[in-house]
Amino acid sequence: MVILVNPSILESSFIPDRLIARDGEIDRIMETVIKPTRNGITTNLILYGDSGTGKTVTMRYLAREIRDPYVIYVNAIAYRYVKNVLIDFLSKFGIIVPERSSYASLFTRIESLMKDQGKNVILVIDEAANILKSDYDGLYYLFRSKDSFDVNISTIFVVMEDPTILFDAKIRKSYGMFGEIKFRRYTKAEIYQIVMNRAVQSLTDGGYDDDVLDYIAEVSAEYGSARVGIDILAKAAHIAEYRRSPKISFDDVRAARSMISPFVTESKLASMDYEDLIVLLAVCRCLSTARFTDVECVSRNLGVISEQYGKKDINLYERIRRLENNGIISSSIEGQGRGEGVKKVISIYDIPISVLTEKIENLLNA
Ligand SMILES: Nc1ncnc2c1ncn2[C@@H]1O[C@H](COP(=O)(O)OP(=O)(O)OP(=O)(O)O)[C@@H](O)[C@H]1O
Ligand SMILES: [Mg+2]
Known part of the structure; x- marks a missing residue:
């Protein structure tokens, strides 16, 4: 069952005939x-x-x-x-x-x-x-x-x-x-118009109804982002196709929402400096096969990576704090039990590590 007949309309390289609310x-x-x-x-x-x-x-x-x-x-x-x-x-x-x-x-x-x-x-x-x-x-x-x-x-x-x-x-x-x-961020009504305009051009007539687009706009309004709206529309269409439905459902929208990472954008990575990226790459190496990691592992990987990219004397603790403030990594303090003290546990929830690793390497190698 094909719903998305014109996928290029939902790609970020597409420039529409007219812009909404700008x-x-x-x-x-x-x-x-x-x-x-x-x-x-x-x-x-x-x-x-x-x-x-x-x-x-x-x-x-x-x-x-x-x-x-x-x-x-x-x-x-x-x-x-x-x-x-x-x-x-x-x-x-x-x-x-x-x-x-x-x-x-x-x-x-x-x-x-x-x-x-x-x-x-x-x-x-x-x-x-x-x-x-x-x-x-x-x-x-x-x-x-x-x-x-x-x-x-x-x-x-x-x-x-x-x-x-x-x-x-x-x-x-x-x-x-x-x-x-x-x-400024878009309102729900503006995102609705943007998503509607794209849906008309890219999907089959029966593939969506107004309620579903309204729901996509509602979910995206939290971020004020047209990208989130368009990405959810594209993913929801694929999910509906995958379950052989001729129409996007509310649950397809929820599933699509759970798949995107609105906070880890290219722009956000690009605004980080070289040392932040190197430390983040070290974190990714540790997390590629694990649920969470710690400063020791990051420090070990950092040694290898910083040599590869020719950066020495990185202040790891400060960099980790910056990444936390940036919202890219999450951390918590865990007791080690029996008077062993506490330890910082680091994780990343918003984006698959493989995707993030590739994005960082592209930036570092550019
Ligand atoms: N006013 C608009 N009318 C129609 N489409 C829009 C409008 N604003 C944004 N879009 C679409 O939303 C998506 C995201 O927009 P865009 O890439 O311009 O955001 P951005 O502000 O550059 O974000 P970032 O800071 O992450 O780069 C694109 O697919 C774009 O075509
Ligand atoms: Mg941009």
Whole structure:
């Protein structure tokens, strides 16, 4: 029994014809960045908000719809430097440059490219948290590119964190003024509309009814995330197909909900630094065949992994505390019995360890 006839509509790479409930945000981006850039005025913007609030799809939608200026979207999830972003940006125009290129030569290329094209450019850097937090030199070149290299380029950074947490006052001063736009969480009614719009395009007519979509919206509203809604819809359709039903039931929705990990998103991992990821990988190694683990096991694995990735002197206790605060790992204190003292027990509940391990390794090896 096939219910999901058009699966690509529910994939995260899909960009819909129109966005729901983001008109205000799009207007502000038009007024603060797109129109000024069209007229040769360079501005910078930070767009932030929780996972699944439509930051990425909105920017990719604008990159598709806006012809002047060019809106170039780069996903920096695997990048640590502005330089990587610029190289990626040039490659989108078929220009391949060596990794070792200097900023001067990169901006010279960009300048002649923009002259050829006769249009200004907005560079959208998605998953920009790591770059904003650590690549001061690269950002300096980017923000001074007008004065130093005569390149007029506006930038939109996309992150999850509130910018006030992301940089301290000193950095703020040296980076200069930024506009900010927050993407708020979606309401249940908005998620309902988004999920309905996708269901119409991807499922058989008899595969769902309004009540089921309403239930999906209700379950997802806790996270305010359109991604959670769409993921549950896709999974629920598969589950219904698997039990050979022509229609998604409430229980299919519950089963789908139990399978997704709304808290462990790519963005969340990308916003963690290198050392956090290394420690998390060590935790995963310990948990690959066990229900829970302890600091001793993590420490043993950390030795091997940190050597492999060339990082020494990691403060394990501090890192574990950060991962706990982040909500990725859970821990509890257990008595060892008979005066043996207590011990910290570590576990991960929200995501299969194999999936998490692969995601971390992709980031570390990038
Ligand atoms: N307003 C909207 N209208 C239609 N679809 C939307 C809307 N907002 C989000 N979506 C869909 O929801 C999913 C998640 O959105 P998106 O990837 O843009 O979230 P995000 O804010 O970038 O999250 P993250 O911080 O985790 O990267 C995507 O499939 C996207 O197409
Ligand atoms: Mg995103």
